[in-house]
Amino acid sequence: MKRFVRKAVVAAAIIAIPTLVGAPAFAAATAEAPKKVAVADQAAYETEVVKLTNAERTARGCKALRIDDRLVTAARAHSTDMVKQNFFSHTGSDGSNFVTREVRAGYPRNGASAENIAWGYRTPQQVVTGWMNSPGHRKNILNCASTAVGVGVAYTSGGAPYWTQDFGRV
Secondary structure, eight states: OOEEEEEEEETTEEEEEEEEESOHHHHHHHTSOOOOOOHHHHHHHHHHHHHHHHHHHHHTTOOOOEEOHHHHHHHHHHHHHHHHHTOOSSSOTTSOOHHHHHHHTTOOGGGEEEEEEEESOOSHHHHHHHHHTSHHHHHHHTOTTOOEEEEEEEEOTTOOEEEEEEEEOO
8 A cells, every 4th residue: 555645844844744544535535446537637637626625725714726837737747757657755756856846847946835645536526535634635735825736637557546736835
């Protein structure tokens, strides 16, 4: 079973905290048959994750996040990297962290705030529910200091989705 790990920037330091290992929601999400999704549907799924994330935030007093194309680029690239290189981690196959990937996509270094990743969740609702049921991922979503987001989903040849949600403060 793969582990969920969250990394957050705290006073310019990166701290790794394990947050979810084999939760029931994950097992339920992976029990479904693989489903391939068209590229247009991938973009719709990414947008739906933002919509659901914003519903969670606004219900708890945070402002809605705006979609930032640079964060979308970073998130899609990381999801694609995980699929192509067959791994699951906040550390990219080249050793990068989410801050480095956001900066590569043109986002200001001092604006990077957090990243959530997941795999196996088949729908936007399932992945947001999974993140909200994980204390570290929930904390990232409900961090009112974040103002922007980008979501990227990529699929294995068998149809398993890998999700990345990158947050920013600029």
